[in-house]
Amino acid sequence: xxxxxxxxxxxxxxxxxxxxxxxxxxxxxxxxxxxxxxxxxxxxxxxxxxxxxxxxxxxxxxxxxxxxxxxxxxxxxxxxxxxxxxxxxxxxxxxxxxxxxxxxxxxxxxxxxxxxxxxxxxx
Amino acid sequence: xxxxxxxxxxxxxxxxxxxxxxxxxxxxxxxxxxxxxxxxxxxxxxxxxxxxxxxxxxxxxxxxxxxxxxxxxxxxxxxxxxxxxxxxxxxxxxxxxxxxxxxxxxxx
Numbered sequence: 001x002x003x004x005x006x007x008x009x010x011x012x013x014x015x016x017x018x019x020x021x022x023x024x025x026x027x028x029x030x031x032x033x034x035x036x037x038x039x040x041x042x043x044x045x046x047x048x049x050x051x052x053x054x055x056x057x058x059x060x061x062x063x064x065x066x067x068x069x070x071x072x073x074x075x076x077x078x079x080x081x082x083x084x085x086x087x088x089x090x091x092x093x094x095x096x097x098x099x100x101x102x103x104x105x106x107x108x109x110x111x112x113x114x115x116x117x118x119x120x121x122x123x
Numbered sequence: 124x125x126x127x128x129x130x131x132x133x134x135x136x137x138x139x140x141x142x143x144x145x146x147x148x149x150x151x152x153x154x155x156x157x158x159x160x161x162x163x164x165x166x167x168x169x170x171x172x173x174x175x176x177x178x179x180x181x182x183x184x185x186x187x188x189x190x191x192x193x194x195x196x197x198x199x200x201x202x203x204x205x206x207x208x209x210x211x212x213x214x215x216x217x218x219x220x221x222x223x224x225x226x227x228x229x230x231x
Contacts, residue, residue, distance in 0.1 A: 035220065037166075044225040045158070045166065045209050061218055097165060108213060108220070109156040109171035116165060 002026040002102045002112045009096065009117030016088050016121070022081040022098030022114055030054065030076040033101070035110065036083050038094035048072075048096070051081070065091075088121045095119075125149060127210050127223035134229040141197040143226045145210030148191055155193040156211040157186060159204075160225070166209065170195060197228070205230040 008020040022034070033056070036048040049062035051072045060072045071084040081098050095116040102112035127147040135141045145155060157170035168177050170186035173193060185196040197204055210223040 037222075039160075044207075045160065045211075045222040047211075047220040047222060050220070063219065099166075103177075105175075106156075106168065106171045106177065107154055108217075109168045109177070109211075110158075110166070111168045111171075111177055113165035 004098050004100070004112060004114035006096065006098055006114040006117040009119045011120045011122065012088055013123050014088060014090055014121055017084070017086045018088065018119060020083040020085070020096055020098075020117060020119070022083075024079045024081065024098075024100075027100075027102060027112075029074075029079040034072075034074060034081045035099050036072060036081075036096055037099055037110070038092075038096045039116075040091070040094040043094075046094075048083070085119070088119075090121050093119060093121045125214055125221060127212060127221055129208075129210060129223040129226045131224070132227045132229065134231055135200050136231045137202060138199055141200050141204070141228055143195045143197075143208050143210075143228065144192055145194070145223045146192045147212060147221070147223075149215045150188065150191050150193055150212060152215055153212045153217065155186070155188060157184075157195045158209045158211065160207045160209060169208075200228075200230055202230050204228060 003025045005023045012018050035050040051060045069087045073082045097116045098114045099110040154172045158166040160166045169184045173188045174186040183198045207225045209225045
């Protein structure tokens with residue numbers, strides 16, 4: 001069974017930094033393209049970015065609001081995905097989910113999700 | 124980047140049919156996906172590649188598309204279907220993932 005478990009959320013001041021982790025199990029993590037998606041309070045889902053598998057280059061893409069401030073990385077030896085968030089703004093307050101496509105039939109549909117971790121940016 | 128546009132809300136009575144639309148320029152070239160999102164829960168994929176249903180999703184969920192608009196149709200709506208629904212696709216290069224703004228489905 002695929003499991004994704006996020007951790008690392010919490011309260012941080014504007015301008016501060018935080019690193020989220022996502023521990024993966026139940027699938028071949030090293031082959032997976034992994035994404036982060038967030039949902040601010042009362043708002044919709046927003047894609048944050050992704051990291052490709054090492055076999056596909058290991059490169060990352062980011063949504064415009066976080067580009068240059070957030071970095072997505074992975075440690076395949078630990079089956080763990082990371083989201084390093086710097087220069088945090090109040091508008092980054094959200095529940096952050098890690099997600100992936102667990103079945104190739106679903107193409108780019110995210111069928112595997114963690115439970116989410118809450119990040120609150122406030123002074 | 125581009126946007127996917129959804130109506131903010133749709134209301135139907137139990138047993139009726141709900142239709143939720145999603146519009147965006149790249150939709151004829153990029154697949155659309157639909158998610159059901161309930162408060163406090165992770166999103167659930169209900170439609171992939173425009174019209175396919177993942178295993179475990181009831182047959183009353185149906186996806187279709189025409190031109191720059193895709194539609195999620197829920198037939199015989201049940202109280203448990205009350206949720207926010209989001210469409211998802213990608214830009215024309217396929218690099219960036221985009222979600223629609225979401226539609227709140229209310230079962231009267």
